[in-house]
Amino acid sequence: MDETGPLTEHEPTRTGLSVDALHRALLDNLFYVVGRFPAVATRQDYYRALAFTVRDRLLHRWLRTVQTYKEERSRTVCYLSAEYLPGPQLGHNLLALGIFDNTREAVRRVGLELDDLIEEEAEPGLGNGGLGRLAACYLDSLATLQRPAIGYGLRYEFGIFRQRIDNGWQVEVSDSWLRDGNPWELRRPHIAFEIGLGGHTERYLDHHGHTRVRWVPGETIRGVAHDTAIPGYGVFNSNLLRLWAAEATESFDFGSFNAGDYQGAVRRKIRSETISRVLYPNDEPETGKRLRLIQGYLFVSCSLQDMLRIHLAGGEGLDRFPQRFVVQLNDTHPAIAVAELMRLLLDKHGMEWESAWDLTRRTFAYTNHTLLPEALEKWSLTLFEETLPRHLEIILEINQYFLDEVRMRFPHDEALTTRLSLIDETGPRYVRMAHLACVGSFSINGVARLHTALLADTVLRDFHTLWPERFNNKTNGISPRRFGNLSNPDLCALLSRVAGPGWAADAERLRLLEPHAHRREIYPEWRRIKLERKRALARYVADQTGIVVDPESMFDIQVKRIHEYKRQHLNVLHIIALYSRIKMDPTLDAAPRTFVFGGKAAPGYKMAKLIIKLIHSVGEVVNRDPAVRDRLRVVFVPDFNVKVAQRIYPAADLSEQISLAGMEASGTGNMKFALNGALTIGTLDGANVEIREEVGAENFFLFGLTSAEVQARKRSGYCPYDCYRENPVLREAIDLLADGLFSHGDRALFRPLVDHLLQQDDYMLLADFQSYIDCQDRVDRAFRDADSWTRMSMLNVARIGRFSSDRVVQEYCREIWRLEPVTIRP
Ligand code: GFP
Secondary structure: OOOOOOOOOOOHHHHOOOHHHHHHHHHHHHHHOOOOOOOOOOHHHHHHHHHHHHHHHHHHHHHHHHHHHHHOOOOEEEEEOOOEOOOOOHHHHHHHHOOHHHHHHHHHHOOOOHHHHHHHOOOOOEOOOHHHHHHHHHHHHHHHOOOOEEEEEEOOOEOOOEEEEEOOEEEEEOOOOOOOOOOOEEEEEEEEEEEEEOOEEEEEEOOOOOEEEEEEOOEEEEEEEEEEEEEOOOOOOEEEEEEEEEEEOOOOOHHHHHOOOHHHHHHHHHHHHHHHOEOOOOOOOOOOHHHHHHHHHHHHHHHHHHHHHHHHHOOOOHHHHHHHEEEEEEOOOOOOHHHHHHHHHHHHOOOOHHHHHHHHHHHEEEEOOOOOHHHOOEEEHHHHHHHOHHHHHHHHHHHHHHHHHHHHHOOOOHHHHHHHOOEEOOOOOEEEHHHHHHHOEEEEEEOOHHHHHHHHHOOOHHHHHHOHHHEEEOOOOEOHHHHHHHOOHHHHHHHHHHHOOOOOOOHHHHHHHHHHHHOHHHHHHHHHHHHHHHHHHHHHHHHHHOOOOOOOOEEEEEEOOOOHHHOHHHHHHHHHHHHHHHHHOOOOOOOOEEEEEEOOOOOOOHHHHHHHHHHHHHHHHHHHOOOOOOOEEEEEOOOOOHHHHHHHHHHOOEEEEOOOOOOOOOOOHHHHHHHOOOEEEEOOOOOHHHHHHHHOHHHOEEOOOOHHHHHHHHHOOOOHHHHHHHOHHHHHHHHHHHOOOOOOOOOOOOHHHHHHHHHOOOOOHHHHHHHHHHHHHHHHHHHHOHHHHHHHHHHHHHOOHHHEHHHHHHHHHHHHHOOOOOOOOO
C-alpha cells in the first residue's frame, strides 16, 4: 500500500494522549482546521475540532499498521460489502484509544461536555440493517484481533432515508449525512480506478497468436477512494475502511461549453456522480435495477483493481495473489466480483482461463444472509448485456464449464443441471447471482446454525449435494465495545467490578459473572442501572413523541426493520388482546407494560408501512384510554439507527425476537438486547436457537412452531381462518381491528392486513398466536418476581459471551481466511 510515509516519534501536542495534549490539540484544530475561535465556535465546530484531534492520533497508528503489514507481507482479508452501518465514530474511537476520560476532561476545560459533542455527530447510515451493522462489527473485531483487513464498499452520498412520522405514517426524508463534511475520512485522489460500462467486446490475436478479448466500453467512470481508520480496541492496530465515490473521468466537456451548451458541459459529471448518490433500501426488488448493478460493479471493480495494485507493488507474481488476499463476499451484492476478477486476469493480465479460474476460486468466500427467495438477486440477461457485456460472456463461459462438470458427475440428471445453472431459463432469462457466488467461492457459509442447515437443505441444496465440503456455519456476533461499553457504561463498570475487567476484549470472561448471579446483595444495583437507562429512554421518548411512559413498567421492546416475517404485527395482536382483557376485567393482575417499537419500512413496501400505521393507531387508542392508562403504553421511536439503538438496548426488560421459525437468518438485535440484560421472548429461529442453548432454556421465553413444524403445516395446507374461527381471543383481537376500533371507525384502513392474515398468512401469525399469548403470560408472572427476574437477567449477560463478534471473527480467521495476528508496536 502506498500510504506509508516516514514515521517520526510522536510529538506530544500533535498526538499526545494526556489531558494537556488533548486540550491544546483541540484548540489548535479549532483554529487551524475548522477556522473558528472559541468566542464564536458552535458545538458542531467543537465536535469537528475534536474529531480531527482524534483522527490525528488514529493516523499515527494507521500508518504504522500499514507499514508493518507491508514489511511483513501479511495476508489480508478484504471484506466486500455494499453496506456498512458503523454508527457514530467519536465515542467508539475514544474507547479504542483508551482516552475517554482524558478527553472528557479536556473538553470540560473548554466549558463543554463530551456527551454533547458526541451527540453532534451525524450517523453514516450506509446500510439497511443487520447486514451492514454486522460488517461494521466485524471490522471492529478484525482490528481488535490484530488481523490485517480492508473493508471495501461504497461511499453513498445519501444513506438510508431518515424516518419521520406524520399522523402515524412513515415519511422518508433524504439523509444528507455529509452536509457538514465528514472529519473521519480522507479523500485519496491518487487512489482511483476507472470502470467501463456498456459498449461491446472485440476479439484479437495477441503476440503468441492466442485469441484474446478486448472490452470497448461505451463510457467510463472513476471510483475515488475515501478512507476511514478503524482502530482496534486496546491495541495499536488500525485497519482501513475504503469506500469508493463515483466521479466522472472528465468532469467538464469543453466541446459542449464552447458550443454554448452549458448544461451539457457538466452532464457527464452529474450522471457519473449519481452512481454513488444513494443507498437502495431493501425489499424493493424492482426499483433502480440498472443503477444497483452499476453500483455493485463500481465498488467491486475498484476494490479488486486496488488489491491487484497492492499485490503487484509488493513484487510478487499474480499466482501468489490467493496467498496474500482472501476476499469475503458479504451476501450476493458483490457477487459480480467473481466475473470481474476473471476479466481482470484474462483481459488485463493476459492469464489463461484455467489458471485464472483456479486463482479466482481460491480467492473468494461467500456468506449468505437470507433464505427469502425475493432477496436472492437475479439480473436479467438483457440488462447484463447492455451494461456489462464482457461479464456476461465470462459468466456464460463459467457456466458452460460448470455445467459440464455437473453432467459428468450426474450424467442422467438434466433437471439438476437446470436447477444449478447460473442462468435461470424458466421464463425471461436471468443471471442468478447467488449461484455465481457459490461456483466462484471455496467457502459458503450461513450466519447461524439453523440458517446454515436450512441453506444446505433448501435454497442451496443442490450446491450442497455437489460440494458439501464448501459449506460451513459462522454464527453471527456483535461488538461488545459498541453495544456494551459505549451504550451502557454503568452496567459495564459493574460487570468489570464483579466479573473482573477484560471482558470487553474477551467476552467469554462474562462467565465470571455467573457465580454472582445468586448474590442478592448485587440485585438492587443491577436494577438501579436498568432503571436509570429506562428513565433516560423515557426522557428521549417524551422528547421525540410527546408520550410519557413509566420507567417502572416493563419495557417490552421490538426494534428492527419492519417486515412481515419479523412479525411486528403479532406483537400488536398481543397488545390488542391484553388491552381488551384489561377492559373486560379491570382487576386483572398484570404488570404495567410499555411496548416500544422502532424500525424503518422500505419506501415501496406497503404492508410494512401499514404495520407502522397500525402500531401508531393502536397506541393512540390505548394511550388515551383512562381504563388502561397506568397499565399499558405503546410508543414508536422514530428513525431507528445505531445512535438510537444505543439508547434502546440498555433500557429493555424484554426483547422481542418473534419471527416465524425458518425466516430470520440469524438476527443480531437478539444478542445486543441480551448483552444488556434483557430477557428474550422468541421463536426457535436464527440465532435464538443458540442463544437459548447458551443462556439456558429456563432463562428464555420460548413459543411458537419450529421450522420443521412450519414446513409440515404448510405442506398439509395451512388454513389461517381455522385458527381465527377456533380461538375466541384471536377472533376478538382481529375483529376489533377489522371493525375500526383503531381507525376511527374506518373499516377499510387495516383491511389489507386483516384479509392477508385471514386468507393467506404467509408468516403464520395466527398459528403462533395462542402460544405467544401464553408465553407472554409467563413473562408477566416472571417479571413480577423481581429477584428471580434479576437473576435471569444476570445469567443472560453472563452467558452471552459466545455471541461476541470477536469469537466469530476468530472462527472466520481460522477456518476460512487462514489469517494470523500481526502485532503493531507503538
Ligand atoms: C440480515 C438477516 C439477519 C442477519 C443479518 C446479518 O439482516 O437475520 O442477522 O443479515 O447476518 F436478515 P438484514 O440486513 O436483513 O437486517
